[in-house]
Amino acid sequence: MKNFFKAFLSDPKNMENLKSEFFIPLMVDKLINDGTATVEVLDTTSKWFGVTYPEDRQSVVDKIQALVNAGEYPAKLF
Numbered sequence: 511m512k513n514f515f516k517a518f519l520s521d522p523k524n525m526e527n528l529k530s531e532f533f534i535p536l537m538v539d540k541l542i543n544d545g546t547a548t549v550e551v552l553d554t555t556s557k558w559f560g561v562t563y564p565e566d567r568q569s570v571v572d573k574i575q576a577l578v579n580a581g582e583y584p585a586k587l588f
Contacts, residue, residue, distance in 0.1 A: 511541065514537055515537075518532045559573055
């Protein structure tokens with residue numbers, strides 16, 4: 511995966527386009543199909559959230575703070 515990521519970063523088209531993405535799920539699928547990786551999927555009741563756009567930031571900050579307040583997430587990671 512490291513080599514594929516290096517190739518992605520070295521492609522000028524990817525560096526010129528600020529919306530270029532290295533799709534980890536597609537890379538994992540390729541590694542599985544090549545027989546060079548296996549994946550274990552873990553069940554969880556947790557909900558995923560993330561920051562895709564700048565306007566997503568405050569919502570994510572609030573959700574993380576709620577998890578910290580509930581004791582489900584550490585207040586200090588590092």
